[in-house]
Amino acid sequence: MKYESQKVAYKYFLFATLLFALQVVFGLLTGAKYVWNFDPLIHILPFNTSRAIHINLLVVWLLMGFMGGAYYLVPEEAETEIYSPWLANFQLYLFAAIGVAAIAGYIAGWSWGMPFLEQPTILKAGIVVVALLFLYNIFMTMLKTRKWTTIQGVLLGGLVLLAVMFLFGVFFMKNLATQYYFWWWVIHLWVEGAWELVTAAIMAFVLLKLTGVDRERIEKWLYIEVGLVLFTGIAGIGHHYYWIGTPGYWLWVGGIFSALEPAPILLMVADTLKDVRDRKAGITNRIALYWAVGCAVMHFFGAGVWGFAQTLPQINKWTHGTQVTASHGHFAFFGAYAMLNLTMVYFALPQIKGLKEFSQRLGFKAFWTMNFFMIMMVLSLTVAGVVQVYFQRIMGLDYLTTQGYMRLWYAAFGASGLGFAAGCLMYVVDFFRLGKSTAKS
Numbered sequence: 532m533k534y535e536s537q538k539v540a541y542k543y544f545l546f547a548t549l550l551f552a553l554q555v556v557f558g559l560l561t562g563a564k565y566v567w568n569f570d571p572l573i574h575i576l577p578f579n580t581s582r583a584i585h586i587n588l589l590v591v592w593l594l595m596g597f598m599g600g601a602y603y604l605v606p607e608e609a610e611t612e613i614y615s616p617w618l619a620n621f622q623l624y625l626f627a628a629i630g631v632a633a634i635a636g637y638i639a640g641w642s643w644g645m646p647f648l649e650q651p652t653i654l655k656a657g658i659v660v661v662a663l664l665f666l667y668n669i670f671m672t673m674l675k676t677r678k679w680t681t682i683q684g685v686l687l688g689g690l691v692l693l694a695v696m697f698l699f700g701v702f703f704m705k706n707l708a709t710q711y712y713f714w715w716w717v718i719h720l721w722v723e724g725a726w727e728l729v730t731a732a733i734m735a736f737v738l739l740k741l742t743g744v745d746r747e748r749i750e751k752w753l754y755i756e757v758g759l760v761l762f763t764g765i766a767g768i769g770h771h772y773y774w775i776g777t778p779g780y781w782l783w784v785g786g787i788f789s790a791l792e793p794a795p796i797l798l799m800v801a802d803t804l805k806d807v808r809d810r811k812a813g814i815t816n817r818i819a820l821y822w823a824v825g826c827a828v829m830h831f832f833g834a835g836v837w838g839f840a841q842t843l844p845q846i847n848k849w850t851h852g853t854q855v856t857a858s859h860g861h862f863a864f865f866g867a868y869a870m871l872n873l874t875m876v877y878f879a880l881p882q883i884k885g886l887k888e889f890s891q892r893l894g895f896k897a898f899w900t901m902n903f904f905m906i907m908m909v910l911s912l913t914v915a916g917v918v919q920v921y922f923q924r925i926m927g928l929d930y931l932t933t934q935g936y937m938r939l940w941y942a943a944f945g946a947s948g949l950g951f952a953a954g955c956l957m958y959v960v961d962f963f964r965l966g967k968s969t970a971k972s
């Protein structure tokens with residue numbers, strides 16, 4: 532670690548890690564409702580509340596991870612201290628407080644009801660303030676030295692796009708069709724646009740530092756990647772406009788452009804692997820490299836393959852809104868964004884704590900356990916989804932009868948979820964172990 536203020540990233544990673552664990556707990560609680568009829572929590576935590584908390588925690592911990600990652604990356608790229616470490620801390624606490632208010636609100640029934648954007652308007656306004664403080668701090672840091680590296684540019688572009696797209700989710704529109712039209716401007720353009728840019732920048736930075744590969748070589752790919760992501764990702768929004776009352780041409784736009792969407796992901800994976808092969812010898816932090824390569828591979832399968840499998844209108848008309856969708860949601864979010872944040876944590880944490888060498892055994896155990904069980908979760912949900920499509924959409928059985936036939940696969944999903952939770956716990960323990968060892972150094 533070159534700059535003292537990079538340390539603010541630690542608190543972001545700490546909060547992100549705790550919220551990740553809590554997200555998994557709520558995942559298990561939500562999943563249990565599919566497996567057992569008996570639900571002692573039904574009056575305080577019905578399915579919709581539990582699900583909302585599960586996915587909100589997901590988004591909040593991922594955003595906190597991105598912010599921590601940015602606070603770690605920018606000083607090194609800009610070659611200066613963070614403009615205001617105080618503001619960076621304040622902004623984290625404000626974000627956490629809004630998160631707590633949101634969860635308490637959901638339990639009390641205070642919710643918009645739209646997935647991922649359930650937060651009531653006043654809390655959304657608070658989130659906008661958090662985003663503005665964050666962007667201001669990052670931008671002022673970059674401005675101090677004006678060293679406009681491509682990595683910094685892509686990161687800033689991604690973060691600004693992320694914040695701007697959120698604005699389309701702040702206002703409540705009475706017409707549900709319009710509401711969902713713009714809902715996708717946030718959800719789709721986040722995960723297939725803005726977040727991809729942030730991911731590309733952070734990944735490029737970690738690979739650069741970890742492997743000592745040429746900056747020019749990695750930055751060249753960043754340009755191609757950004758161009759392609761924006762080109763395919765923006766038009767790819769069409770794959771959400773098939774059945775919500777939008778004009779028929781979206782069937783074509785969605786089908787064609789989202790079929791191209793895996794291309795940039797594939798390039799990114801191939802390039803990461805190529806870089807790794809050509810790296811200069813002697814990478815001591817192997818666990819960070821594993822997370823980076825694992826992220827690239829799981830990103831490709833989760834987003835590219837599982838997304839593509841249901842993206843053509845001819846297929847989507849059957850699978851839309853089934854557990855096939857949820858299997859892709861889990862696979863893509865974990866592979867692309869959870870793993871990116873874990874890559875950054877394993878890269879940055881040892882440096883923040885001043886560790887030259889550290890035991891990586893528990894880290895590897897967490898890596899394999901989480902990845903294995905996530906794949907199991909995804910496969911179980913996919914089969915549950917196929918059963919659902921067959922009975923409900925093809926045979927025409929009603930919703931609840933169909934759910935009965937899916938029970939076995941929900942149970943397999945829940946059991947794999949328990950395995951995943953064990954892997955997550957190993958990661959949490961490892962995080963604290965690494966975090967503590969710093970106190971000594």
Ligand code: HEM
Nearest residue numbers: 722770789792834838839841842851852856860863864867
């Ligand atoms: C990392 C990137 C991605 C993430 C995190 C992600 C996540 C998600 C999530 C959570 C949903 C469910 C939204 C909802 O209805 O509540 C979804 C839906 C969908 N995604 Fe992705 N996705 C990614 C990339 C892709 C890509 C690259 C494709 C196409 C090649 C794709 C195709 C789709 C389609 C077609 C749907 C709609 C499914 C339906 O009709 O129910 N996604 N995605």
Ligand code: HEM
Nearest residue numbers: 555558559561562856857860861864865869948949951952
């Ligand atoms: C112990 C592990 C987990 C369990 C048991 C679990 C369970 C669930 C359940 C039951 C749902 C609701 C599905 C529905 O609406 O029918 C859900 C939604 C979701 N979960 Fe998980 N989850 C777990 C871990 C995770 C992880 C690690 C991630 C991402 C990193 C994640 C991301 C999501 C997403 C994105 C959705 C929304 C999907 C959509 O809109 O289609 N979950 N989860």
Ligand SMILES: [Fe+2]
Nearest residue numbers: 719723768770
């Ligand atoms: Fe999408």
